[in-house]
Amino acid sequence: MHSTQNERINQITSSTLIVGVDIAKFKHVARAQDNSGVEFGKPITFENTQKGFELFVGWFLKIATERGLPNVIVGMEPTGHYWLNLAHFLREKQVTYGVVNPLHVKKSKELDDNSPTKNDIKDAKVIAQLVKDGRYAVPSLPQGVYAELREAMKIRDHLTTDLCVVQARVHNWLDRYFPEFLTVFKDWECKSAIQMLSLYLLPHELIHVPDEILLQHLREAAKRGLGLGRIKNLKEAARRSVGIRSGSELAKMELKLLLTQYEWFQSKLEELEFTLDELLGQIPHVQQLLAMKGVGRDTIAGFLAEVGDISQYRHPKQITKLAGLNLKTNSSGKHAGQTKITKRGRKRLRALLFRVMMPLVAKNSAFRALHEYYTKRPINPLKKMQSLMLCVTNSFESFLGY
Numbered sequence: 001m002h003s004t005q006n007e008r009i010n011q012i013t014s015s016t017l018i019v020g021v022d023i024a025k026f027k028h029v030a031r032a033q034d035n036s037g038v039e040f041g042k043p044i045t046f047e048n049t050q051k052g053f054e055l056f057v058g059w060f061l062k063i064a065t066e067r068g069l070p071n072v073i074v075g076m077e078p079t080g081h082y083w084l085n086l087a088h089f090l091r092e093k094q095v096t097y098g099v100v101n102p103l104h105v106k107k108s109k110e111l112d113d114n115s116p117t118k119n120d121i122k123d124a125k126v127i128a129q130l131v132k133d134g135r136y137a138v139p140s141l142p143q144g145v146y147a148e149l150r151e152a153m154k155i156r157d158h159l160t161t162d163l164c165v166v167q168a169r170v171h172n173w174l175d176r177y178f179p180e181f182l183t184v185f186k187d188w189e190c191k192s193a194i195q196m197l198s199l200y201l202l203p204h205e206l207i208h209v210p211d212e213i214l215l216q217h218l219r220e221a222a223k224r225g226l227g228l229g230r231i232k233n234l235k236e237a238a239r240r241s242v243g244i245r246s247g248s249e250l251a252k253m254e255l256k257l258l259l260t261q262y263e264w265f266q267s268k269l270e271e272l273e274f275t276l277d278e279l280l281g282q283i284p285h286v287q288q289l290l291a292m293k294g295v296g297r298d299t300i301a302g303f304l305a306e307v308g309d310i311s312q313y314r315h316p317k318q319i320t321k322l323a324g325l326n327l328k329t330n331s332s333g334k335h336a337g338q339t340k341i342t343k344r345g346r347k348r349l350r351a352l353l354f355r356v357m358m359p360l361v362a363k364n365s366a367f368r369a370l371h372e373y374y375t376k377r378p379i380n381p382l383k384k385m386q387s388l389m390l391c392v393t394n395s396f397e398s399f400l401g402y
Helices: 005-011 050-067 083-092 102-108 120-132 145-177 191-197 211-218 228-239 248-281 286-290 297-307 316-322 347-363 365-376 384-400
Strands: 016-022 027-033 039-047 071-076 096-099 327-332 335-341
Touching (some): 016 050, 016 120, 027 050, 027 120, 039 050, 039 120, 050 071, 050 083, 071 120, 083 096, 145 297, 248 297, 297 347, 365 384
Parallel strands (some): 016 071, 071 096
Antiparallel strands (some): 016 027, 027 039
């Protein structure tokens, strides 16, 4: 992995054809030039399809052959997720590619024509120029088990989000139709509460059901700790309920739909947990990470899903920068501004590392001692947040052997 700008600049030689691609949803625009900025041929527009990609590859290979440039590098702006298809296609074709920072494109587009004009053809030229100057990054597209792990964590996030929505809607339903239900059952998600809700009865209907039938139904889910006393308390709550009675048939249909969705999301999350265990079992060093006090399986899965194969990184600072935890300072003359993290990186990774460092500092004696040293040292003591971020960097260094 080319980690420094000098290394990336050295990769661009007089025998390199530089191709800049402006990415869009349906059609991409590309321009080609050499390392001195001389452009070859006319810009090409190609579709985000197999045929379009093959047309694009044939176009720049023809230029490379005609100009005697055996090496090709394709630079693109990672617009949303639309660039991924082209990146995977180029990797399969063993074509070198990189991505440029959208902020760099925005700030450097006026260098050539002193105009803020923005269009696809112009942006493709700007991207090629950024690649020429080594201002690009080589993206790490996960492969094999790491690709599966990233998709698994993405699905897990979606399922968890959707489950939270359903949980909130059940609370909303109870507030409207049976607000006293939670005075009898502390948590509607416990087996006995869900079993009672699965009768799909409103309070004014529940009070007419015999106690024995309700108890028998309740004990199908939980046989211990439940008796007629719980049933009587539930009926008493139903008698004094201020729940809405109008629209009762559709209200019961809504509850049935919500409980069905809740059970489905729960079952899929359980299946996914088993899949995550299998995937983590295929990755080396996972047991070493699990041995750290305060680090759990979900943390490790989320970390590896974001960074991929750790062996591809040459230095811990690469992971720090990937998470946007590298520091920035604003100083001029005698003025020295605050030092903060850039936050230019994977926000999920950054949030995960912060969440994991909190329990590590609380439960792991080594990290706790390190945190206390950084915050209480007599010379240049750090603020708590700065110390936590530095602890994150140190954890990378210890794991990667630095």
